[in-house]
Amino acid sequence: MNWDLLLSFVPQLVAGLPVTLSILVCSLAIGLVLGALLCWARMRRAPVIAQAADFYVLFFRGTPLLVQLFAIYYGLGQFEVVRDSFAWPLLREAWFCAVLALGLNSAAFTSEIMRGGIIGVERGQIEAAEAYGFSRLQIARLVLGPQAVRFALPSYSNETILMLKGTALASTISIMDLTGIARKLSALHFAPFESFIAAGGIYLVLAMVLTLSYSAIEKRLAWERERKTNVSPV
Amino acid sequence: MLELLSFGKSGWGDELLSGLATTMALAVLAFGVGLVCGLLLMLFRRRGTMARYVTVSYVTVFRGVPELLVLYLFFFGTGTVIQSVASSLGYTPRINLSGFALGVFALAVIATAYAAEAFRGAASSIPKGQLEAADAYGFGPVKRFTLIELPQLLRVALPAMGNIWLVMLKDTALVSMTAVAELMRQASVAAGATHRPFTFYAVAALIYLCVSFLSERLFKRAEARFALKEASA
Numbered sequence: 516m517n518w519d520l521l522l523s524f525v526p527q528l529v530a531g532l533p534v535t536l537s538i539l540v541c542s543l544a545i546g547l548v549l550g551a552l553l554c555w556a557r558m559r560r561a562p563v564i565a566q567a568a569d570f571y572v573l574f575f576r577g578t579p580l581l582v583q584l585f586a587i588y589y590g591l592g593q594f595e596v597v598r599d600s601f602a603w604p605l606l607r608e609a610w611f612c613a614v615l616a617l618g619l620n621s622a623a624f625t626s627e628i629m630r631g632g633i634i635g636v637e638r639g640q641i642e643a644a645e646a647y648g649f650s651r652l653q654i655a656r657l658v659l660g661p662q663a664v665r666f667a668l669p670s671y672s673n674e675t676i677l678m679l680k681g682t683a684l685a686s687t688i689s690i691m692d693l694t695g696i697a698r699k700l701s702a703l704h705f706a707p708f709e710s711f712i713a714a715g716g717i718y719l720v721l722a723m724v725l726t727l728s729y730s731a732i733e734k735r736l737a738w739e740r741e742r743k744t745n746v747s748p749v
Numbered sequence: 750m751l752e753l754l755s756f757g758k759s760g761w762g763d764e765l766l767s768g769l770a771t772t773m774a775l776a777v778l779a780f781g782v783g784l785v786c787g788l789l790l791m792l793f794r795r796r797g798t799m800a801r802y803v804t805v806s807y808v809t810v811f812r813g814v815p816e817l818l819v820l821y822l823f824f825f826g827t828g829t830v831i832q833s834v835a836s837s838l839g840y841t842p843r844i845n846l847s848g849f850a851l852g853v854f855a856l857a858v859i860a861t862a863y864a865a866e867a868f869r870g871a872a873s874s875i876p877k878g879q880l881e882a883a884d885a886y887g888f889g890p891v892k893r894f895t896l897i898e899l900p901q902l903l904r905v906a907l908p909a910m911g912n913i914w915l916v917m918l919k920d921t922a923l924v925s926m927t928a929v930a931e932l933m934r935q936a937s938v939a940a941g942a943t944h945r946p947f948t949f950y951a952v953a954a955l956i957y958l959c960v961s962f963l964s965e966r967l968f969k970r971a972e973a974r975f976a977l978k979e980a981s982a
Contacts, residue, residue: 577915577961578954579922582933586954589940590947676813683815687926694818707825715814715822722813 521709524700528714531696535721538613538682538692543675545618550625558630568626575623580681584616588688613685617678624674632667633659665736672729676722683718693717753943754952761939761949768935769956771849775921775931778853780914783860790865791872792894804865811862816855816920823855824848824927852924860917867909871902904975911968915961922957932956 556568575583591597591606605611636659644654686695697714701707756762794804811819828846835841875898883893903910925933936953940946 573962574954574958577965578957579919579933581922581925582936582950582954582957585933585937585940586947586950590950593945593947680813680815683817684923686817694815694821697818698821701821701825705829707822707829711818711822711826715810715818718815718818719810719813 516712517706517709520704520706521713524697524706524710524713525717527700528693528696528710528717531691531693532717534610534685534690534692534695535679535682538610538617538685538690539675539679541614542617542621542682543678545614546621546625546674546678549618549622550629553622553626554629554633557626558633572623572626575620576627580616580620581684581687583620584613584684584688587616588612609685609688609690613682613688613690617681617684620681621674621678624677625671628667628670628674629663631670632663632665635666636662665733668729668733668736672726672733675725675729679718679721679725753939753945753948761935761943764935764939765932765949765952765956768930768932769960771929771931772918772921772933773960775849775852775856775924775929776914776918779856779860779921780917782853782857783864783913783917784910786857786861787864787866788868790861791868794865794869808862808866811859812866816859817923817926819859820852820855820923820927823858824851827851827854848924848927848929852921852927852929856917856920856924859920860913863913863916864910867906867913868902870909871906872898874905875901904977907968907972907975911965911972914964914968918960918964919957 553568553571556564557572559565587606588609597603597606606615640658640662641654644658649657682692683694685692686698689695691699693714697710700710704710752760754760754762754765756766790804790807793800795801831846879897880893883897888896921931922933925931925937928934930938932953936949940949943949
């Protein structure tokens with residue numbers, strides 16, 4: 516192992532961080548919005564929509580992310596409708612396809628996490644809120660939301676790490692993210708160990724930063740709850 | 750469409766099916782090796798502070814680094830190492846390592862990390878008193894482990910093992926990047942040859958989905974079968 520070479524790779528790899536992080540953040544955002552919609556559709560149990568949402572979650576959780584990515588990036592061009600559509604300039608873009616595939620995938624997992632968080636809230640609290648004449652929106656905002664977020668946060672922290680690892684797949688569709696650059700360096704310098712270990716180290720640091728931030732948020736939320744309950748009731 | 754998927758020379762059905770067989774072999778081997786090594790790693794973890802540090806680092810690294818990167822490391826790295834060892838021993842011809850074996854190895858390394866963590870959690874759920882009772886009855890460490898700990902450990906860890914199996918099954922698709930002719934790779938080849946990429950990736954996805962779905966039900970049944978029966982009143 517050539518440590519000098521490994522260290523010289525680090526700045527070049529770090530140059531790929533914006534790509535990795537932009538894919539991560541954008542796909543998580545899609546995952547949150549679409550995941551919330553899916554969760555809502557599945558919990559309301561409206562006919563057809565709920566079954567469709569169930570199948571969506573089953574499909575994206577039960578198939579490899581790589582297949583999903585390739586089906587979108589290489590696959591969609593098969594259809595003339597897609598090639599003629601307004602979205603084609605976007606769907607031709609590797610970065611956009613990676614974000615889309617990861618986002619659609621994350622939505623399935625996120626909806627499950629949200630559902631778990633909501634189920635974790637005691638039924639009686641919702642009934643009590645209803646008895647007090649809270650509207651549905653008020654219940655969601657004041658009773659369900661704050662508690663569900665706390666229940667779901669540890670799982671969501673996990674999901675974020677899984678997505679971070681998932682962004683590495685973007686390198687398979689020619690994107691120069693961290694893994695893409697590591698592959699290039701490995702081939703260029705015939706140094707697979709140095710390049711992949713350096714990249715692995717950066718991923719580990721990222722994962723650690725994310726985990727620590729999430730536990731800081733968890734702590735903060737827990738503390739807020741305590742502070743509020745310490746205030747004497749009016 | 751049906752003709753594309755038919756068996757024989759004109760269709761890709763037999764190629765996809767043989768790809769599925771390779772995928773299953775990859776997943777089963779990686780899962781099996783991962784479970785055994787994970788169990789051993791969990792036992793190793795108990796051997797003092799140093800062993801715990803080693804285990805925790807192993808688990809952290811292989812759960813935190815992208816699977817694709819681990820695969821690349823072993824696929825491109827192992828060859829370099831073996832080649833340099835061989836040439837230092839005076840053997841210069843190029844050595845070809847089986848992509849399949851390296852794929853199993855890389856996936857098993859990852860599965861080991863997940864399994865060790867799952868078994869550690871399961872082991873902590875076993876009441877200490879049981880182990881003390883086993884000691885009091887004069888059980889040796891081997892007997893205590895195989896008769897008292899292991900059966901309960903496996904039962905508690907069953908849901909986690911089901912998850913690891915599903916993750917492994919899906920991760921085998923990454924091995925296609927190293928040109929091993931598993932399901933994903935066969936789908937890519939067919940996609941390229943027929944200019945019907947979406948069709949073949951969709952078919953591959955549905956095959957993966959069927960296997961995931963069936964194995965999930967199998968694990969659910971196993972969980973029900975091995976669940977602790979509540980004492981009936």
